[in-house]
Every structure is written in structure tokens, then in C-alpha cells.
Amino acid sequence: MSASPLQSDFSPIERLDGQPDSGLILLCDHASNALPAEYGTLGLPPAQLERHIGYDIGARAVTLALSARLRAPALLTRFSRLLIDPNRGADDPTLVMRLSDGALVPGNARVDHAEIARRIERFHRPYHRAIGDLVNDKLARGIVPVLFSVHSFTPVWRGVPRPWHVTLLWDKDPRIARPMIEAFRRDPALVVGDNEPYDGALEGDTLYQHATLRGLPHALIELRQDLIGTQEGAEDWADRIARALSPLIIDPAIRRIEHWGSRTGPLAQPSHR
Template structure:
């Protein structure tokens, strides 16, 4: 499948890429798996390039979709510049899947002997600066008296373990219903769409990106998943931006999306 791709900053020079935007938008876009690039000193982790072109390397189509939405709303966006195979910025620092040794059948030789020191080094160099940048943008908004809504953009494979996934898109969330429920309802107004509510994944993951920046800080947040075959080419990216633009324009006018409220997390109550 052809991939929607625009050149990103190199992880040798920057571990995140920020698209500046206006505080007036009321929106911060986040893209955890924007790139499949590797810093030169890590090489290819012992994998062929074809593995980095798969979903295990990055989320296909999401960087282009994030940038197009950011442009339309003049909203700030933060995107990674490195492959999730190096370290996954959507995982908490204590998550055992932070550095994957095996991903969808692919053994990752360069991760096989990652010890605590190397794990810590990757956290310090790649993971922490990305999240610090998200925190910085949030702080800029709050210091200006504006509470932003957070939208994290992801994509997923159309088939998983030989089973086709019926959803065109999914909205993942935990306990804060303000943004995700409104987004779900708006997407479901299109009779041609099959939309997953916490499908194909559950939005409750302790210490993940949305937990850290949305749940803990009491900010309205939602994670949008779009099926990769629908945004694998530029035409599909533009079609989804066209679909999302009027929806987000309407939702961002809701007062509840610009208040701090703490709903807690389902993850906090799990043993």
C-alpha cells in the first residue's frame, strides 16, 4: 500500500517536531508515532527497512493528517521524529512494552539486550523531551488563561491476526467523557462509517500519553484511531481532514472542552 509521507526532522537533530499554532484554536494535536526514522547511532536495530515501513515502525498516515488539521485550525502540534521501535512515547516510563523485543512477529535484534542503563538512556534522550514539550505547550495555554483540548492522532492495521477490522475509525478514552463521547457521536452521524468506541483498543492505559497529559492534568482529551488503509495515501488524508474539520469546529465551541475537571482513571482502580 502506498504510504502518505512527508519529510520530518531527523532524530539526530531533534527528537520531536513542533508545529507552532495559535492559542485561539483551543486545541493541541499530539502525534506519538509520526515517524519511522532512526538516529544514525542506532542504525536499523538489525531489521530490514521493510519492517520500518510496517505499522510496527510508525502509524501510517498520521503525520500528514496531524499537520493538515493543525494547518486548518492554526493549532500547535507535537510529533515524534523517531520510530516507535526505538522506544514507544505512547507508553508510560514503567511499561514493559516501552522497548519492544518482539513486535507483530518481528524479532528486533537491536532491542534484544536492552538493559536498565540503555532503557534509561533512551528515556532521557527520546521519551522525556517529547513529553516535556507537550507539557510546555499545555503550560503556555494555561498561563494565558486558556484550557486546551488534546487530540492524539493514531492509526491501526485493517487486519489483525488474519481477522479484518470492521471499524473505519475508533475513539479511545478512559473516564473523561467530554471530548471522546462528543467526537464519537459526531462521527456516527455519518451512516457510512463504522466507528469503534474503545475499539480496536481500550483507551485505559496507566501512564500512557493521554493519561499523563489529559487525565492527570484534568484536560479534555481524546485519542483518534483511523484505519491505515484509509489514510495511506494523500487523497485519503485529505478526505479524513475534510471529515474531521467541521466536526472539530463544532466541538471546540463547547465550553466543557475548555475547563479543567478531574475524572480519574479506570487504570487507577485496577489491582
């Protein structure tokens, strides 16, 4: 389900148009493990790029299926998070990882400020520019969009199983996250997290830049990778998410610009996703 790790003709963004009047924008920050040919495999064995350190396993397939079901536009990255992480602010020290979950990344070991600036300009900035342009286009049409970001997490972390099937991450704005958490918790078979295993308050991340600062409704969903690692699993979870999200993106009480001063719900232990 992932892209080939090496690509010579390289474009940093995958776009799905959706319906022009859609009130939803789908985002997938870690959709691909692909790398431009000039970077090789960043000195890693190719198998390392197939791990979660290279991309969010299953997230792209879920995003594509959601876009089809909800006829919503989507923006997805086409480069590995190991090249540069688009879900970080440009000044974040983890923007380019030299060590990721025990794996040394030789191609990043001696990366300097000039190379980081080059990667920002070629990969990071075009993605964020595309998001900003799409948001501005919606607002110009009189549409206040919901921004919804799709991620995935490993079923085990450092030997400890993670019990959640699905979690919602959010910072200050609960308008999307809380109703979705409640909807998923109606299924007794699901373990549903609220800002677990990560904290949704990460200043400078994608949703902070494009939604929190602009007062737009938003949330980030995290899905356990063993549940969406096949096309069947991705389609199943796209169905579940679409059912929970559909009523929210047509609710005028939710789809309005509103700035929130402080967090209004549970907070997990801090962790840098």
C-alpha cells in the same frame, strides 16, 4: 509519507506553532519511522520499518492537515516507536519492544536498563517535556486546551479484518470522544468504534499523563491505515475530523478543568495499544 528510516542530524520532536490563542493541542505519538544513524535499522530489514510496527501509517499526514485546518499547534515525534514508545509510561514493560507483531528486533534484544534510560532521556522525555510546557503555556494564558491525539490501526490483525473506519479511545472523560462518535455515526457509510480495537484506559500513556491527571478535555482518534495511507485519504479524514472537532474546541462547557472519577461509557476488550 514516512521519514527516511536513517537520519544523522536528529531531532526527536516536530513542532507546528499554530495560533497562540488556539484552544487545541494536536499530538502524534507515532508519527515517524525514523532512527538516529547510530542505531542503524535496529538490525531489521528496512522494509520492516515501513510496516505498522515502525510507526502509525498516515497519522502524521492527518495531524499536519488538521493543524493547518484548525490553526492548532501540534507536537509530533520524529523517532520510530521501535526505538522507544512515547505512548508508554517510563516504567512500562513494553516501552522498548524486543518482539513486535512477529518481528524480532535485534537492536533491542539485549537492551539493558542503562540503554533504556539513555533512550528515555534523549527521545521520550523531551517529547513529554514539550507537551507539558505547551499545556502550561496555554493555562498561563487562561486557555484550557483540548488535547487530541492522532493514531492509526491496521485493517487486518492476525488474519481477522477490522470493520471500523474510525474509532475514538477514551478513559474516564467523555467530553470529546462521545460527541465525535455521535458525529461520525451520522454517516451511515461509516463503522465507528468506541474504545475499539483498543482500550483508552492505559495508565501512564500520553493522554493519561498530560490530560487525565490534569482534568483536561481530551480524546485519542484511531484511523484505519488503508483509509489514510495516501495524501488524498489523509486530507479527506482531516476534513471529517475538523468538522466534528471544531464546535467542541470552542465550547466553554467542554473546555474547563474537570476530573472524572470513573468511566461512564462502553469498554472494549482490554488490549495494550
